[in-house]
Amino acid sequence: MVSGVTVLEVIRRTTEFFQGKGIDSPRLQAELLVADELKMPRLRLYLDFERTLDADQLARLREKVRRRARGEPLQLILGTANFCGFELRVTRGVLIPRPETEVLAEAAWEWLKASPGGQKGRVLDLGTGSGCLAIALALKCPDVEVWAADVSEAAIEVAKENIRRHGLQDRVRLLQGDGFGALPAGLRFEAIVSNPPYIPDEEISSLPPEVRDWEPRVALAGGKDGLAVIRRLAAEGRSRLKPEGRLFMEFADGQEAQARRIFEEAGWKGVEIRPDLSGSPRILIAAP
Numbered sequence: 001m002v003s004g005v006t007v008l009e010v011i012r013r014t015t016e017f018f019q020g021k022g023i024d025s026p027r028l029q030a031e032l033l034v035a036d037e038l039k040m041p042r043l044r045l046y047l048d049f050e051r052t053l054d055a056d057q058l059a060r061l062r063e064k065v066r067r068r069a070r071g072e073p074l075q076l077i078l079g080t081a082n083f084c085g086f087e088l089r090v091t092r093g094v095l096i097p098r099p100e101t102e103v104l105a106e107a108a109w110e111w112l113k114a115s116p117g118g119q120k121g122r123v124l125d126l127g128t129g130s131g132c133l134a135i136a137l138a139l140k141c142p143d144v145e146v147w148a149a150d151v152s153e154a155a156i157e158v159a160k161e162n163i164r165r166h167g168l169q170d171r172v173r174l175l176q177g178d179g180f181g182a183l184p185a186g187l188r189f190e191a192i193v194s195n196p197p198y199i200p201d202e203e204i205s206s207l208p209p210e211v212r213d214w215e216p217r218v219a220l221a222g223g224k225d226g227l228a229v230i231r232r233l234a235a236e237g238r239s240r241l242k243p244e245g246r247l248f249m250e251f252a253d254g255q256e257a258q259a260r261r262i263f264e265e266a267g268w269k270g271v272e273i274r275p276d277l278s279g280s281p282r283i284l285i286a287a288p
Helices: 007-021 026-038 042-047 055-069 074-078 099-114 132-140 153-165 201-206 228-236 256-265
Strands: 080-083 086-089 122-126 145-150 172-176 189-194 241-250 269-275 281-287
Touching: 007 026, 007 055, 026 042, 026 055, 026 074, 055 074, 074 080, 080 099, 080 132, 086 132, 086 153, 099 132, 099 189, 099 241, 099 269, 099 281, 122 132, 132 145, 132 153, 132 172, 145 153, 153 172, 228 241, 228 256, 256 269, 256 281
Parallel strands: 122 145, 122 189, 145 172, 189 241
Antiparallel strands: 080 086, 241 281, 269 281
């Protein structure tokens, strides 16, 4: 790239480069990087195709393109991710929010809105990471009191920033600690939501490099069979829910039967499984 290159030409060259590297959605990712450099919405690029980039802009953009070609996730390069229409800060200290988890959030907020007790109840996001679930629930259900906990100090710092960004400091209580142990004794909720680590430890090394090399292991590794944290949720969660409450949890491909059995054997009632956007079983909902 040389100075004086137009937006359209930069997008074309970057798209071709990404295609050669096998990067998914190369045109979209090229546009997002250019839009980020120019500090404008992506669709605005279509009105400014003839605009030229100066030498400094091209140098910064070239480095971002190189980072993406080396496998760094786009969201980490941009520093943000979109979740349920809300922009969130992300770093290497947190799991990048995914569309599957939006299905989990939607299931929880729809239940809260429909439940007499849930509309003004208390909700727990266990393993909050970036704070994506806690923030989505707080914004979608403005009368709900949201608690969010995570074992990772790095995640807590990112979640704190995201909570502040969305003006939710008075609505979302953030705690650091291991599982339910982070919470005051006896505290109970109308709903618990969780996207726990559920990848078997031995499979971490075979994950795509964008995940394996860039996202925190603590947010991925679920023990020998991937179900260690899920077992803890099943064993400890009932005592943290009110009698008419619900638990909403995400699980991995192929874990449907095991997750259902774990919860049923732990005494949970009405265990329901819902699919994600691709139709794969992904969300477990259970009553205490």
